[in-house]
Amino acid sequence: MMRTRPLRVALLGCGVVGSEVARIMTTQAADLAARIGAPVELAGIAVRRPDRVRAGVPQELITTDATALVKRGDIDVVVEVIGGIEPVRTLITTAFEHGAGVVSANKALLAAHGAALHAAATAAGVDLYYEAAVAGAIPLIRPLRESLAGDKVNRVLGIVNGTTNFILDRMTSTGAGYSEALDEATALGYAEADPTADVEGFDAAAKAAILAGIAFHTRVTIDDVHREGLTEVTAADIASATRMGCVVKLLAICERAADGRSVTARVHPAMIPLSHPLAGVREAYNAVFVEADAAGQLMFYGPGAGGAPTASAVLGDLVAACRNKLADRTGVGESAYTELPVSSMGEVVTRYHISLDVADKPGVLAQVATVFAEHQVSIDTVRQQGKDGEASLVVVTHRAPDAALSATVDALRKLDTVRGVASIMRVEGE
Amino acid sequence: MMRTRPLRVALLGCGVVGSEVARIMTTQAADLAARIGAPVELAGIAVRRPDRVRAGVPQELITTDATALVKRGDIDVVVEVIGGIEPVRTLITTAFEHGAGVVSANKALLAAHGAALHAAATAAGVDLYYEAAVAGAIPLIRPLRESLAGDKVNRVLGIVNGTTNFILDRMTSTGAGYSEALDEATALGYAEADPTADVEGFDAAAKAAILAGIAFHTRVTIDDVHREGLTEVTAADIASATRMGCVVKLLAICERAADGRSVTARVHPAMIPLSHPLAGVREAYNAVFVEADAAGQLMFYGPGAGGAPTASAVLGDLVAACRNKLADRTGVGESAYTELPVSSMGEVVTRYHISLDVADKPGVLAQVATVFAEHQVSIDTVRQQGKDGEASLVVVTHRAPDAALSATVDALRKLDTVRGVASIMRVEGE
Incomplete structure (x- = not known):
């Protein structure tokens, strides 16, 4: 049943993920061959620093010329685990032009240029797979x-x-502030030296764009995703969430509008009830909840990062791409037929949890309630609390358009009796 | 892009699942056509009772002659949601012979005759899909x-x-006994009038066989699966589990042996720690935990039964089978190349939680401990408890082969000082 010529794979990048891919391709070669229907071999590994020692990676395959590797003409599948936009975008396009399918773990690239890359793959009659780009092994x-x-x-x-979930989990379980939890995440290797992509939500926003596009059969780029990071989440926010029977998570949320005519995609910290399955996702784990008309509520849970888990997803795609190469066909590609537009954050319907520092005198609650009413935002609960002559008001709203909620907060800030808005957080998952 | 001739689907069975399939095929026809690349139409629906009113199902498509329907020759895909072995096995084989791919939700058939059916599909060059056979929409x-x-x-x-999870969840949350919880499940429609297939574990065993075969790339039939139902689980067992920080679940467990040379598959009630993600699966929900070398621990969660969720899985397979028909190819079929044998329950390595009623006199614990030692079963914890002149001993073992654990219990029963074995339950998920 085996073809004589093995399938040839070019690996672009050999860091944490790439070296795991190379290792598994070697140690599991017989299983991969049986599952694909032909042996699969590493034809070359492009790296930036050829002198770096990589345990278990055949040194003779290492090259610094990624372009020459993808242009060889005998490569069946290119596995890209470099990351970033360029030179990767050009390398992948070149790989397509030379007849290779591509397996990528590159969320930033797919979230920015997914449509063009899918079109290039289709034009070349090859596959573009990227399971590893979203939520690692899941x-x-x-x-x-x-x-x-x-x-x-x-x-x-x-x-x-995973980085931000680890930070929020630590803040929740230990009462630590954001910086302290970030330091711990960095020390344990969960956060990078420059944590911006994670803590400012860029990484999650790229994944939200990819998920929204696939879920709604339309095109969504990272620019369409409303993004708020978790750097402003305070220990007080976490404590408020606990009091409400909630936990704070950095969520990626993709929704079809109630009228079905548009979609939204956003990333921001939010309170979710402890009873929600996502509330129990601890440390650096990832989980994604999917709601569908017929299926109902599904959840997918697992390690969202790390060398081996990401390699697992890459290798699943590699097996699929190799099978397709053998059969001279391609798998299921992009589906964007609905062409649903992406609405702005203002049109998202959600709930707010707002903590206000207010003057401790009669009539304040009435004033505040009037502002909410003027913006057509209905209040679910209010909790008043005195502290040292001042008072705090915690308001949880019913569902309303984000624009109305946001305008309400702006108007509250202008009230003389409101000394400050201590925190605003959306409430999701109810 | 659309072919003129629509893809033709024959539906066998129009009960809870079948009528949902028919409904969605009608209401979502435009989306299905866009995703498949050609319109898809219901060509006929075979039922036993043609006079029964089925809301939204076109009456002119109803027939009682399933054989004639699958033999028509113009059917692209047969969807089978009848269940049971015959006449379904013959109908599916006939469908293959007439060039139709098959989508089935039939766990009993696949768990008994999966290999032969896959071989027949391969010989005919058509697909056999059955996502709906295991864990509904998940x-x-x-x-x-x-x-x-x-x-x-x-x-x-x-x-x-889902039925047994609902029963155990009720027993856990209300302290009810098995019969009482079963009555509630029946009243709420979670259990059938004859609940044997669910409560004796046949349904779960069929699913375990299917999952084990796919997970380990070998062949496993329902006869290979060790099966214990939950009819003997008592309120006392549930209370013991609670004391141990555990919850009782009816688990399907498929494992690769430590030496990698065999696999096991079993279904039985077991205690799992409250901290395990499966412990939080409430009511009639299903969830499956998968442990893989590279991926680590993954969990898939959702509704495991019901018309619409099962129809979601059926329709996903239908879209795949239709796409393949259009491209004149087949999808990924059976993979059984490892040919790993299935070991018996005795070789499974697990832990026991055993409650003994013993005479309240000195030396009993020493006697009991000796029996464990003689069978090479190491004890993790023992708890002694006096009650009315008698005493109870609760022993939790370390991991040992099931045969050794079972022989230990047999020997304990023969001790004069052991009045009875109140309960035995395996402990998993640690």
Whole structure:
């Protein structure tokens, strides 16, 4: 049953993920061959620093000329685990032009240029797979694209960044502030030296864009995603969430509008009830909740990062791409037929939890309530609390458009009796 | 892009699941056509009772002659949601012979005759898909077969029967006994009038066989699966579990042996720690935990039964089968190349929680401990408790082969000082 010529794979990048991919391709070669129907071999590994020692990676395959590697003409599949936009975008396009399918773990690239890359893959008659780009080892893209292909997905709600989940989990379990929890995450290797992409939500926003596009069969780029990081989440916010029977998570939320005519995608910290399955996702784990018309509520949970878990997703795609190469076909590609537009954050319907520092005198609550009413925002609960001559008001609203909620907060800030807005956080998952 | 001739689907069975499939095929026709690349239409619906009114199902498509329907020759895909072995096995084989791919939700058939059916599908050059056969709407078969195709799965641990999970959840939350909880499940429609298939574990065992075969790339039938139902679980067992920080679940467990040379598959009630993600699976929900070498621990969670959720899985498979028909190809089929044998329950390595009623006199614990030692079973903890002149001993063992544990219990029963073995339950998920 085996073809004589093995399938040839070029690996671009050999860091934490790439070296795991190379290791598994070597140690599991017989299983991969049996599952693919032909042996698969590493034809070359492009790296920036050829002198760096990589345990278990055949030194003779190492090259610094990635372009020459993808242009060889005998490469069946290119695995890209470099990251970033350039030179990767050019390398992948070149790989397509030379007849290679591509497996990528590159969320930033896919979230920015997914449509063009899919078009280039289709034009070349090859595959573009990227399961590893979202939530590491957790199968999400294939289930959304194929398992749920007969269903209508209405919402995707997920914890898709392990670093920020670790930080928030620590803040929740120890009462630590943001900086302290970030320091711990850095010390334990969960946060990078420059944590910006994680803590400012860029990483999660790229994943939200990819998930929204696939879930709603439309095109969503990272520029369409409303993004707020967690740097402003305070220990007081976490304590407020606890009092409400909630926990704070950095969520990626993709929703179909109630009228079905548009979609939204956003990343921000939010309170979710302790009873929600996502509330129990601890440390650096990821989990994604999917709500579909017929399926109901599904959840996918697992390690969202790390060398081996990400390599697992890469290798699943590699097996699929190799099988398709053998059969001279391509797998399920982009589906963007709905062409649903992406609405702005103002149109998202959500709830706010707002803590106000107010003057401790009669009539304040009435004033505050009037502001909410003027903006058509209905109040669910109010809790008043005195402290040292001042008072605090904690208001939780009913669902309303984000623009109305935001305008309400602006108007509250202008009230003389409101000394300050201590915190604002959305409440999700109810 | 659309072909003129629509893809034709024959539906066998129009009960709870079938009528949902028919409904969604009608209401979502435009989306299904866009995702498949051609319109898809219901060509006929075979039922036993043609006079029964089925809301939204076109009466002119109803027939009682399923054989004639699958033999028509113009059917692209047959959807089978009848259940049971015959006449379904013959109908599916006939469908293959007439060039139709098959989408089935039939766990009993696949667990008994999966290999032969796959062979027949391969011989005919058509697809056999059955995502709906395991855990309803939860994507499991495609993720195991495709997303994890580059990984090595070592264990699958799941709650795959909603009825029994509902019963155990009620026993845990209300302290009710088994019969009382079963009555409630029946009244609420979670249990059938004859609950045997669920409460005796047959349903879960069929699913375990299917999952084990796919996870380990070998063949496992329901006869290979060790099966214990939950009819003997008592309120006292549940209370013991609570005292241990555990909860009782009916688990389907598929494992690769430590030496990698065999696999096991079993279904039985077991205690799992409250901290385990499966412990939080409430009511009739299903969840499956997958442990793989590279991916680590993944969990898939969702509704495991019901018309619409099962239809979601059926329709996902239908879209895949239709796409393949259009491209004149087949998807990923059976993979059984490892030919790993299935070991018996005696070789499973697990832990026991044993409650003994013993005489309240000196030396009993020493006697009991000696029996464990003689069988090479190491004790983790012992708790002694006096009650009315008698005493109870609760022993939790370390991991040992099930045969040794079982022989230990037999020997304990023969001790004069042991009045009775009040309960035995395995402890998993640690």
